[in-house]
Amino acid sequence: DPLPLLVGTSDPVKGADRNPNDADELVHRREQHFASVQEHYYRHPPRIERGWQHTMIDVDARCYLDMVNNVTSLGHAHPGVERAAARQLRRLNTNSRFNYGAVVEYSTRLSELLPALLDTVFLVNSGSEAVDLALRIALATTGRPDVLAVAEAYHGWTFASDAVSTSIADNPNALETRPDWVHTVDAPNAYRGRYRGPDVGRYADDAVETIHRLAAEGRPPAAFIAEAYYGNAGGMALPDGYLDKVYAAVREHGGLAIADEVQVGYGRLGEWFWGFEQQGVVPDIVTVAKAIGNGHPLGAVITSREVAERYRNQGYFFSSAGGSPVSSAVGLAVLDALRDEKLQQNARDVGRHLKERLTQLAERHELIGAVHGSGLYLGVELVRDRETREPATRETTAICERMLELGVIIQPTGDRQCVLKTKPPLCLDRESADYFVDALDHVLSTGY
Numbered sequence: 369d370p371l372p373l374l375v376g377t378s379d380p381v382k383g384a385d386r387n388p389n390d391a392d393e394l395v396h397r398r399e400q401h402f403a404s405v406q407e408h409y410y411r412h413p414p415r416i417e418r419g420w421q422h423t424m425i426d427v428d429a430r431c432y433l434d435m436v437n438n439v440t441s442l443g444h445a446h447p448g449v450e451r452a453a454a455r456q457l458r459r460l461n462t463n464s465r466f467n468y469g470a471v472v473e474y475s476t477r478l479s480e481l482l483p484a485l486l487d488t489v490f491l492v493n494s495g496s497e498a499v500d501l502a503l504r505i506a507l508a509t510t511g512r513p514d515v516l517a518v519a520e521a522y523h524g525w526t527f528a529s530d531a532v533s534t535s536i537a538d539n540p541n542a543l544e545t546r547p548d549w550v551h552t553v554d555a556p557n558a559y560r561g562r563y564r565g566p567d568v569g570r571y572a573d574d575a576v577e578t579i580h581r582l583a584a585e586g587r588p589p590a591a592f593i594a595e596a597y598y599g600n601a602g603g604m605a606l607p608d609g610y611l612d613k614v615y616a617a618v619r620e621h622g623g624l625a626i627a628d629e630v631q632v633g634y635g636r637l638g639e640w641f642w643g644f645e646q647q648g649v650v651p652d653i654v655t656v657a658k659a660i661g662n663g664h665p666l667g668a669v670i671t672s673r674e675v676a677e678r679y680r681n682q683g684y685f686f687s688s689a690g691g692s693p694v695s696s697a698v699g700l701a702v703l704d705a706l707r708d709e710k711l712q713q714n715a716r717d718v719g720r721h722l723k724e725r726l727t728q729l730a731e732r733h734e735l736i737g738a739v740h741g742s743g744l745y746l747g748v749e750l751v752r753d754r755e756t757r758e759p760a761t762r763e764t765t766a767i768c769e770r771m772l773e774l775g776v777i778i779q780p781t782g783d784r785q786c787v788l789k790t791k792p793p794l795c796l797d798r799e800s801a802d803y804f805v806d807a808l809d810h811v812l813s814t815g816y
């Protein structure tokens with residue numbers, strides 16, 4: 369049943385069927401058996417057990433506004449997803465090399481969303497796997513070992529996707545463990561990087577220079593991989609024309625352009641379905657995951673038939689569970705719901721409203737240095753000093769703690785952990801967006 373949004377309150381009715389000892393028992397078992405490997409930014413993290421739309425619900429039936437779950441494009445517990453998964457579970461669950469039905473239908477629908485040249489879909493389980501496969505395809509089809517990535521980026525936790533992830537925040541060992549086939553260019557951060565204002569075009573010039581230098585040294589990259597929005601900065605647009613210039617240089621030397629759309633693609637940006645559209649480019653390979661399965665394990669690599677055929681002759685691909693008939697059925701249900709519930713438009717409208725309100729908030733609170741992003745992919749950058757842009761790292765964590773007390777889950781991001789990364793389910797409504805801004809206003813006004 370739909371649960372109402374009960375921000376920051378305990379709902380006695382919803383909690384009535386639960387023995388309070390169960391919650392304790394769950395906590396105990398989590399400590400004993402669940403491998404939670406990353407340090408958390410909360411001192412007292414919420415203990416989430418359920419979700420509904422853009423609400424998460426803890427073991428004590430307390431509700432929170434979910435401002436972090438970009439994995440659920442449609443929102444938690446979507447009935448259409450549930451129905452589609454159940455129907456497909458009754459028909460066929462497993463993958464084989466001979467599958468028809470949902471797998472073919474989903475690959476077709478997915479490819480139809482992309483520019484005509486990108487017509488061939490590999491289905492996998494996650495974003496990390498998609499990035500690994502994209503890199504394998506690039507390496508195998510070009511016969512080269514080197515890859516160019518953007519500094520401070522995150523592309524996943526599997527071996528190759530981790531190698532091209534140089535964000536210290538997501539992977540504290542990133543620099544020490546980076547293999548020598550990974551080369552990086554500066555993060556094109558127009559707010560706090562080395563080039564700002566009218567100079568931001570120079571990020572692309574530097575990247576082009578790096579590609580020419582690598583080629584001259586006999587190591588032209590097999591691929592250039594980047595998000596079309598700078599995700600680790602909380603969702604900052606790349607400088608205009610950045611990807612166009614860098615793609616041209618990598619292709620000039622026979623390499624491929626990979627767009628990682630795991631986080632930004634699928635309507636989150638509001639105005640565009642894909643991040644690369646905003647840059648006016650067409651990549652050779654696109655990786656997607658997260659939103660496409662609404663939290664269900666599903667990822668994809670989309671490329672041209674020509675590249676896919678070359679890979680068929682030179683590489684290997686078979687995933688036992690990736691893009692199973694059930695995942696594909698879920699993927700189809702997500703596409704139907706995005707269309708029927710007009711969620712891309714919602715991301716645009718609510719996102720615009722949210723950005724406007726956050727920008728107004730910045731007029732009253734010095735701590736807000738900038739509001740980045742588009743649609744429902746926004747970054748609120750917190751600084752101690754607007755001139756020096758000194759990162760307000762400690763303050764950001766403290767603010768997240770206070771927001772939690774007010775029933776909002778929000779996450780610090782970036783290598784300096786001073787950006788509130790705002791990436792809720794795409795069904796977020798205006799009232800909840802307003803609640804988020806009011807809560808932030810309250811915290812900034814009353815102390816943290």
Ligand code: PMP
Binds near residue numbers: 595630658
């Ligand atoms: N690429 C990007 C841009 C991501 O943001 C992420 C996840 N945060 C990944 C890849 C990895 O996806 P997953 O967690 O599904 O493996």
